[in-house]
Amino acid sequence: MARVWFHLIIGLLLLSPVVFAEEPPVPPITTSTSYSLGPVQVGNLSAAPIPPGNPQSGAKIELGKKLYFDTRLSKDNTVSCATCHSPSMGWSDEGPTSKGIDGQRGGRRAPPVSNSAYNPLQFWDGRAPSLEEQAKGPIENPVEMGNTHQAMIQTVGSIPGYREEFLKVFGTSPVTIDQVADAIAAFERTVVTTDSPFDRYAVGDDGAMTPLEKKGLEIFNGKGHCTACHWSGHFSDGRFHNLGVAQTDPSKPDQGRYDVTNDPADMGAFKTPTVRDAATRPPYLHDGSEKTLEDVVRLYNLGGGPDDANLDPLMVPLQLNEGEIKALVAFMTRAMTSVNPEVSNVKPIPQSELPR
Amino acid sequence: MKIIGYTLLVLVGILLVIPDTSSAIPAFARKYGFNCNMCHVGFTKLNDFGQRVRDDGYQIPGQEGREKNVFQVAPPISMRTSTGLMVSHYRKSMSSSFTINGLDLLAAGVMHKNISFLVIYTPRIDEPAGDYSGPDDGANPSQLGGFESANIVFSNLIPDALNIRVGRFEPAYHPFSSKRSYYLLQPYEVYTFTTPNNDFVFDDNQLGVEATGHFPVGFKYGVGVVNGSGGNPDINNAKDIYANVFQTIGRGDGQTAGQRIGAFGYYGWQPTTRVGWYVGNEGSTDGKNNVGFYRVGGDVSLNWRTFNLMGLIMTGKDDKKLNEDYPNADYEFTGGFLRLDWAGLPNNRLAASAMFNWVNYPPSYSRPGLSRTGSGLVRYYLGDWTAVNIALHAEYTYREVVGGDEDHSAAMFIDFDF
Numbered sequence: 172m173a174r175v176w177f178h179l180i181i182g183l184l185l186l187s188p189v190v191f192a193e194e195p196p197v198p199p200i201t202t203s204t205s206y207s208l209g210p211v212q213v214g215n216l217s218a219a220p221i222p223p224g225n226p227q228s229g230a231k232i233e234l235g236k237k238l239y240f241d242t243r244l245s246k247d248n249t250v251s252c253a254t255c256h257s258p259s260m261g262w263s264d265e266g267p268t269s270k271g272i273d274g275q276r277g278g279r280r281a282p283p284v285s286n287s288a289y290n291p292l293q294f295w296d297g298r299a300p301s302l303e304e305q306a307k308g309p310i311e312n313p314v315e316m317g318n319t320h321q322a323m324i325q326t327v328g329s330i331p332g333y334r335e336e337f338l339k340v341f342g343t344s345p346v347t348i349d350q351v352a353d354a355i356a357a358f359e360r361t362v363v364t365t366d367s368p369f370d371r372y373a374v375g376d377d378g379a380m381t382p383l384e385k386k387g388l389e390i391f392n393g394k395g396h397c398t399a400c401h402w403s404g405h406f407s408d409g410r411f412h413n414l415g416v417a418q419t420d421p422s423k424p425d426q427g428r429y430d431v432t433n434d435p436a437d438m439g440a441f442k443t444p445t446v447r448d449a450a451t452r453p454p455y456l457h458d459g460s461e462k463t464l465e466d467v468v469r470l471y472n473l474g475g476g477p478d479d480a481n482l483d484p485l486m487v488p489l490q491l492n493e494g495e496i497k498a499l500v501a502f503m504t505r506a507m508t509s510v511n512p513e514v515s516n517v518k519p520i521p522q523s524e525l526p527r
Numbered sequence: 528m529k530i531i532g533y534t535l536l537v538l539v540g541i542l543l544v545i546p547d548t549s550s551a552i553p554a555f556a557r558k559y560g561f562n563c564n565m566c567h568v569g570f571t572k573l574n575d576f577g578q579r580v581r582d583d584g585y586q587i588p589g590q591e592g593r594e595k596n597v598f599q600v601a602p603p604i605s606m607r608t609s610t611g612l613m614v615s616h617y618r619k620s621m622s623s624s625f626t627i628n629g630l631d632l633l634a635a636g637v638m639h640k641n642i643s644f645l646v647i648y649t650p651r652i653d654e655p656a657g658d659y660s661g662p663d664d665g666a667n668p669s670q671l672g673g674f675e676s677a678n679i680v681f682s683n684l685i686p687d688a689l690n691i692r693v694g695r696f697e698p699a700y701h702p703f704s705s706k707r708s709y710y711l712l713q714p715y716e717v718y719t720f721t722t723p724n725n726d727f728v729f730d731d732n733q734l735g736v737e738a739t740g741h742f743p744v745g746f747k748y749g750v751g752v753v754n755g756s757g758g759n760p761d762i763n764n765a766k767d768i769y770a771n772v773f774q775t776i777g778r779g780d781g782q783t784a785g786q787r788i789g790a791f792g793y794y795g796w797q798p799t800t801r802v803g804w805y806v807g808n809e810g811s812t813d814g815k816n817n818v819g820f821y822r823v824g825g826d827v828s829l830n831w832r833t834f835n836l837m838g839l840i841m842t843g844k845d846d847k848k849l850n851e852d853y854p855n856a857d858y859e860f861t862g863g864f865l866r867l868d869w870a871g872l873p874n875n876r877l878a879a880s881a882m883f884n885w886v887n888y889p890p891s892y893s894r895p896g897l898s899r900t901g902s903g904l905v906r907y908y909l910g911d912w913t914a915v916n917i918a919l920h921a922e923y924t925y926r927e928v929v930g931g932d933e934d935h936s937a938a939m940f941i942d943f944d945f
Contacts, residue, residue, distance in 0.1 A: 208595045210587070212560020212913075386873045389912040393564030393874045396576050399587065402560065410590070436589075474778035482743075484588035487575040488784035490833050495873050 209402055213392065214373050216365045216404035216447075219288035225303060225353045227360065231340045234333075235358030238351060240520040243330075244323050245316035247272050252309070252355065255281040258517040261452025262362060267459025271315040278425055280459040283452055285514060286445050288360040289405040295441045295457045297411060298431045302356035307348060320348040327351060332526025362517070364448055364509035372506070380506045387502025390495050395471070397499075399485050400443045406507070411440035412483040415475030419458050427457070438481045450504040465500050472496065553944050554603035554635060555585065556914060558595060563915050568783055568835075568870050569878040569908050570916065570944065571607075571707040575780040582741055584643040584682030584690060585635055591683060592640035603636040609711055609920065611940035618932060627652050628711050628940055631675065641682040645696070647675040675706070675732055688740040695757075698733045699749025700769045700791040702826035703837055705730050709868070709880050712936055713902040713924040716884035717841050717862030722820075723851045725797050725858075727767075729822055729841075731757030735766070745775035745785070755795045763814035767795035781828040783835060792823040799848050818846035824863070833870040839863050853889075862886035876915065878906040897929040906942070918942040 221227055238244065242251040255269040256262050262284040264270075269281040279295050287293065293305035309315040310323050327333050328346040337346045340354065369388070371379035380388065391397040400408050411428040416439075418424045428437035441457040455461040461470060470476060474488035491499070553570075556563055563570050566577030573581065579588050587594060597603055608630040614623040630652050635645040650672035678694030697706055705715050718730035735753030748771065754760075755767035771791035773781065781787025798814025824841030840863035850858040866882040884900040904922040908915040920940040927933035 208593060208599065209590075210559045210561070210594070214560075385912065389562060389874045389915075392560075392912050393562030393915070394574075396565060398559075398561060399565065399576065408590075410593075412589075474784065482778075484579055485576065487579075487779050490783055490830075490870075492833070498873055 209408055210398060211403050213398055213402055213406060214404050215370050216286070216289070216363065219286075219360050219363050221360065222301060222303075225356060227357055228340065230336070231354050231357045232361055233358075234336045234340050235354035235356065237333075237336075237520060237525055238327075238355050239358050240522075241525050242522060243326055243525075244310055244318065244351075245272055246318040246322070250316050252284075252306075253519055255309075255315070256284040258514075258519065261285065261448050261450075263452040266454045269315070271309075271312070272317040275314045277312075277314045278419070279457050280454070282442075282444065283448070284359050285362045285364050286405060286447055288363060289409075289445070290407070290442070291409040292442065296428045296431050297442055302359050303349070303352040306352040306355040306359075324348055324351070330526050336526065362514055364511050364514050366511045367447065367509040368506040369502075370509075381501070383498050383501045384506040385502075386495075387498035387500070388506065390491070390499050391502055394495065395468075395489060395491065395499055396485065396487070397446070397471075401446050406446040407443045409443065411437055411442055412485065413439040413441075413478075413481045414456070414470070415478045415482045415486060416456055416458065416460060416470075417477050419460070425458070436481070439478065440481070440483070446503055446507050448508055450508050464503050465496065468496050468499050553605040553607075553914075553916065554633065555580075556916075558600050558603065558636070559587075560913075562874070562912060563908075563910070564874050568833075568868070569709075569875045569906060569918065572709060572782075572868070572878075573704075573707055574783040575785070578780045578782045582690070582739065582747075583687075584637070584641060584680040585645070586637055586641070586643065586682065594637065597636035597638055597644075600636070603634055605633040605635075605944055607631045607633065607942075607944035609940040609942035611920070611938055613712070613936065613938040615934065615936045617934040628938075628942075631944075638679075641684075643680045643682065644678065645680070646677045649673055649675050685740070688742065690739050692737045692739070693735075695732050695734045695759075696737060698751055698753065698769065699737055699739050700751075700771045700793055701730075702771065702773070702789050702791060702824075702839055703828075703866075706732075709878060709904055709906060709920075710882065710902060710922065711904075711920060711940055711942065712922050712938055713882065713884070713900060713926075715839070715864055716898060716900055717839070717864065717886050720843075720860065720862055720886045720888075722843065722845050722849065722858050722860065722888075724799075724849045725820060725845050726756045726758075726762055727795055727797065727820065728757065729793070729843075733757050734759055734761075745773075745777075747773040747775075755797075760812055762801075762812050763796060763798040763817055765796035765817045767793065769793040779830065781830070783833070784830050786830065787826075787828040789826045790824070791826070792821065794819065794821045796820075797845070797849055816848075818848045820845040820849065833875070835868040837864075837866045837868070856889075858889070860886060860888035874915065876908045878908075880904050898926065899929070900924060900926040914945075916944050 239252045242248050244251060250272050255264045257264055263281045266280050268279055269277045271277060282295060287302060293299040293302060299305040299308060307320065310318050311320060324346055333346065334344065337350055338344050341350050368379040368384065400412060402408055426438055428440040450464060453463055455464065455467045461467045472489045472491045475482055475486040555566065566573060566580055568574045580586065609628040610626065612623060613626050614621065630650055632648045632650070633646070637643045674695055676695055676697065678692050678696040681691045684691060697704060703715065705718055714730060719728060721728055733753035734757065735751055737749060737751035739749040741747045750770045752766050752768055756762050769792060771789060773787055773789040775781045775785040775787045777785040779785030796817035796819055798817050800816040801812065801814045820843065822841055822843040824839060826839040829836045842861045843859070845858040847854055847857045850856060862885055864882055864884040866880060868878065868880045871877045880903065882902045886898045888896055902922065902924040904920065906918045906920050909917040909919070920942045923937045925935050
């Protein structure tokens with residue numbers, strides 16, 4: 172018996188390096204410390220994080236707004252940021268996936284710009300570490316704006332009105348791609364929705380939500396398991412999960428986060444979107460495959476989509492009944508829809524009013 | 528008299544509805560900001576998500592190393608107790624008593640990535656402190672409390688496939704946790720059944736080392752080496768061993784979704800000679816002349832909507848040297864239970880359960896040979912979206928030993944934790 176114990180103890184000692192070894196370096200998941208540890212309770216949004224390298228100013232935000240709505244950023248002057256991230260469509264588009272120049276359709280749905288300032292990583296696969304980096308991507312994407320950074324800079328730099336504004340905001344000339352990205356990102360950081368019935372309920376206004384919506388919130392934070400990923404004031408963990416969604420084109424599978432990390436655990440995983448204002452921008456999921464919020468809840472109720480290959484371990488059937496589904500949808504539909512006038516009243520700037 | 532007793536029960540039930548709800552939440556829920564029902568069907572029963580968190584060493588699967596550890600949260604201390612009125616009818620006499628039905632003081636959390644702990648201290652509460660007059664007082668004078676659990680978990684030594692738990696823990700060979708059962712009066716009878724001259728109680732938490740693992744195909748295993756009696760120190764120098772396997776068909780872990788079947792086995796050694804209970808350097812006593820015993824069984828957990836049907840059958844055999852009644856024959860018994868749970872109302876605010884237990888042992892022995900128990904309960908949970916951590920609990924149980932006694936018990940409790 173003593174011999175058995177001797178070997179058991181030796182075995183455990185041999186295993187100990189596995190436990191105590193220095194963990195391999197993992198790329199930081201976020202520059203925002205609020206997302207480094209979680210989950211944390213859902214609640215009100217704090218102020219949007221502003222990176223030290225791109226401080227906000229009124230002139231920069233105004234410049235960014237003009238660029239955001241300017242189709243001249245695209246190769247054929249037909250597509251602006253707002254084409255796929257339209258204020259009237261919940262800062263996304265009609266979907267199911269987005270349409271770029273020459274009517275080309277991309278493989279993924281346009282993520283909302285509203286509250287994107289709170290995302291630690293941008294794009295569905297998190298390939299951009301900041302809004303500034305994100306803003307540069309679609310300009311060069313052949314399916315989206317189809318331009319080059321150089322050509323776009325030449326176009327913007329050739330417009331006297333823009334030249335003047337860039338000089339005023341950044342104090343240097345000529346216009347650079349970084350300045351364009353900084354200005355657009357500065358504007359996007361103002362698109363923040365903080366005033367929903369839930370926000371008022373969370374600070375003590377008991378009448379802000381209906382009894383059904385309150386039931387929905389309870390299920391959202393309980394039996395529905397929603398806050399396992401949709402947590403914090405942003406209602407998103409900023410992380411990546413595989414929901415088992417069937418591939419639109421199995422011959423060209425969308426590998427999601429895996430394309431960025433090459434980590435098999437990330438195969439088919441996509442970033443958790445915020446639930447805030449979700450009702451304003453159907454359809455849902457990275458490929459727009461679910462038409463309504465109720466469809467999304469029913470997908471989760473089954474424990475995810477049909478693809479089991481790398482299903483997230485958090486996905487389990489929920490056993491929600493019809494009443495619970497109705498309550499969850501009610502909570503996400505009205506109680507999570509904001510009425511911030513500075514965001515909901517944003518109107519596209521007509522091309523004729525843009526700098527000339 | 529019976530009518531008065533049941534009327535009293537109803538009145539107490541009404542009174543129990545009156546207390547305000549508490550906004551406090553237990554340590555894990557407090558850490559994450561979750562409602563209790565994130566991890567529980569209704570506390571205390573774990574749902575599939577909660578089971579996966581437990582299997583992952585109290586970490587949310589996939590978020591290891593990216594959640595707050597014990598040094599980054601408020602002290603992870605929780606408490607659970609239940610109090611209420613219990614009425615018993617035994618041998619044609621009825622008694623009733625207000626009672627506190629146990630107290631658990633819990634601390635648990637993640638210490639570092641993939642290293643976590645659980646401690647449950649259960650102080651003795653059978654009489655007020657003022658009545659305690661020293662070690663000669665009471666039925667269990669040797670201690671004033673005990674550690675139901677005190678263990679460290681090293682998770683994901685091989686991702687998902689190897690987790691090691693060391694200390695005192697609820698062993699993996701319990702297919703259904705009695706510690707997280709809704710039932711406050713009625714245990715799983717075959718778990719608590721003891722045989723003559725054998726200290727082993729299947730229901731006890733154990734001291735030792737356990738390895739567990741789970742795989743994406745729905746397979747789980749557990750193996751362990753333990754003292755055997757749950758005691759500290761061990762009652763002999765021979766360690767007991769066990770193993771269990773589960774297979775879940777369909778998505779889920781068999782707690783609230785998926786269909787699960789399993790098997791378990793335990794082999795132990797029990798001393799037949801004990802001289803003076805001397806505690807040796809190794810922490811074991813001087814129990815000698817060990818003889819073997821085993822417990823084996825199978826279990827099934829079936830889920831449909833919010834119904835969960837659980838079944839377990841177990842057989843046990845002790846060496847004849849442990850059979851004080853008939854020393855020429857091994858002591859054999861069989862038992863099991865069938866339990867049906869249901870959850871209803873939004874967020875599972877209402878839970879109901881019915882259970883049938885039986886244990887069958889050789890009728891020729893001096894003790895009667897068959898016990899049967901029928902039980903039922905209803906629980907209603909109070910609270911808000913941050914926590915539903917107060918349960919109004921009504922439970923009834925009827926037990927008979929064929930050819931022997933029968934008794935009825937009914938209770939109304941308020942069960943709460945924070």
